[in-house]
Amino acid sequence: MPRKAEAAQTMALAFSKMHGIGNDFVVLDCRQHACTLDAAQIRKMGDRHLGVGFDQLLTIERDETADCVFRYGIWNRDGSSSGQCGNGVRCVAAWLARDGSLEPGLVRLMSPSGPVRVEVLADARVRVDMGEPRFAPADVPFAATAERDRYRIGVAGCTIEVGAVSMGNPHALIEVGDVERAEVDMLGPQVEQAREFAQGCNVGFAQILSRSAVALRVWERGVGETLGCGSGGCAAMAVMHRRGQVDDEVEIRLPGGALLIQWQGPGHPLWMTGPATFVFEGVWHE
Numbered sequence: 079m080p081r082k083a084e085a086a087q088t089m090a091l092a093f094s095k096m097h098g099i100g101n102d103f104v105v106l107d108c109r110q111h112a113c114t115l116d117a118a119q120i121r122k123m124g125d126r127h128l129g130v131g132f133d134q135l136l137t138i139e140r141d142e143t144a145d146c147v148f149r150y151g152i153w154n155r156d157g158s159s160s161g162q163c164g165n166g167v168r169c170v171a172a173w174l175a176r177d178g179s180l181e182p183g184l185v186r187l188m189s190p191s192g193p194v195r196v197e198v199l200a201d202a203r204v205r206v207d208m209g210e211p212r213f214a215p216a217d218v219p220f221a222a223t224a225e226r227d228r229y230r231i232g233v234a235g236c237t238i239e240v241g242a243v244s245m246g247n248p249h250a251l252i253e254v255g256d257v258e259r260a261e262v263d264m265l266g267p268q269v270e271q272a273r274e275f276a277q278g279c280n281v282g283f284a285q286i287l288s289r290s291a292v293a294l295r296v297w298e299r300g301v302g303e304t305l306g307c308g309s310g311g312c313a314a315m316a317v318m319h320r321r322g323q324v325d326d327e328v329e330i331r332l333p334g335g336a337l338l339i340q341w342q343g344p345g346h347p348l349w350m351t352g353p354a355t356f357v358f359e360g361v362w363h364e
Contacts (some may be wrong), residue, residue, distance in 0.1 A: 089364040091115075094173060095130065095357040098165030100305025100334020102357070104132045105173050109148070113137045115364075117157025123362055124155035130362060133301050136166050138173065141188045147181075148174060149188035154300030161191040162246030164308020164337075164350050168204035171196040172354035191246035205351045208309070210344070211316035212244040219248065221274040227321050233268040240269065241317035245348075247299070248279040249313035257285040257293040266297025280307060284314045289325045292318065294332050305334030312350050315339040 094105040104123065106113055115123070115135075123129045134152055141149040150170045152160040167189060174180045175198040184197045184207075195207035215222040220242040222229060228239050241251040250269050254260045260283035269281045281297040294314050296307035311330035318324045319341055330337045341348040 091362040091364070092359070093130070093362055094359055095132070096169040096173065097334075097355050097357060098168050098306060098308060099332055099337065099352060101134075101163075101165040101307060102132050102305075103134050103136050103166055103169050104130055104362075105136045105138065105169060107177075108137045108139045108151075112139070113151070115153075119364055120153050120157045121155065123364075130360065133298065133304050134160065134163055134166055136163075136170055138170060143188060143193075146186045146188040146193055148179070150190075152190055154298070156300045158300045159190065160247055160300070162189055162208075162309050164206065164208060164245070164310075164312055165306055165352070165354075166308070167194055167196060167206050168308065168350075168352060168354040171198055171204045171206070172202075172356070176356070189246060199351070202353060203351055204354050205349060206308075207347045208245055208312050208350050210347055211313070211320075211341070213242070213316075213320065215242070218242050218244045218279075219276045221276065227317075229274070231269070231272050231274050233272050234265060238265070238269070241321075242275075242279075243313050243316050245309040245312045245316070247309055248275055248277055249282060249310060249317075250275065250279045251282045251284055251314055251317045254283050254285050257283055257295055260285075260295060262295050262297055262303050266303060270297060270299050280310050280313070282307070282310045282314045284318070286318065286323055287331075289323070290327060291329045291331065292324065294330050296332070306332040306337075308337060308350055308352065311337045312339055312348055315341060316348060319343065 137151040197205045278299045283295045285293040296310035337352040
């Protein structure tokens with residue numbers, strides 16, 4: 079009898095495992111039943127040794143607004159919520175397209191930070207309108223008395239120069255001469271928790287290769303270094319474009335693959351294009 083009682087309490091969740099240039103996700107269809115996982119359960123499911131393993135958990139939900147077809151939620155591997163995830167929204171769009179739930183052309187999805195336009199392309203890539211980058215310190219949020227292209231902050235016993243921008247979530251950008259030798263594991267968590275970033279931040283380490291190509295590694299808030307970060311790629315392009323260092327179209331090369339980022343500057347939305355890949359389907363028993 080005790081075993082039957084325990085079995086009756088077991089929760090079974092069907093999921094899809096996906097990734098966008100190596101940034102990996104578990105996707106849950108919550109359109110019929112709300113997701114009831116708490117932070118501890120998310121951490122358990124996200125464990126790469128004892129669970130399924132992921133960088134972020136994505137939930138697909140019904141949306142009550144008139145102009146969005148669905149909404150999605152984002153949770154980091156440590157159980158904390160996130161406002162935006164560029165690779166994640168591409169995977170959500172690809173999942174809905176495979177499910178037959180998206181019409182061709184541009185459609186709107188509701189993200190935790192507001193509406194996002196997406197389009198699934200014929201070559202299995204997804205194009206996303208990530209909105210206009212926000213540089214005002216209060217929007218990041220970042221503690222500064224005035225908006226600047228570069229800020230100096232103290233971390234790890236030294237002063238470093240960063241750019242700060244919101245892409246629906248907060249980002250810091252550090253320029254480096256050689257991205258392969260960047261101190262991501264040491265500086266990443268230090269900058270993520272710097273007092274100037276009230277909500278923490280994602281930390282990009284960028285090497286400019288040309289006016290149309292940038293190599294990038296990203297330490298993601300609540301996750302650590304990932305193979306790819308879509309919003310991080312957008313943030314890097316936005317900061318460098320604002321400084322006049324890159325053109326309106328840039329290939330962002332991350333360890334897991336490349337993203338095409340397009341932005342014409344203030345007053346225009348920033349567009350990101352990249353792949354979304356299905357890995358496997360499974361059932362999680364909690």
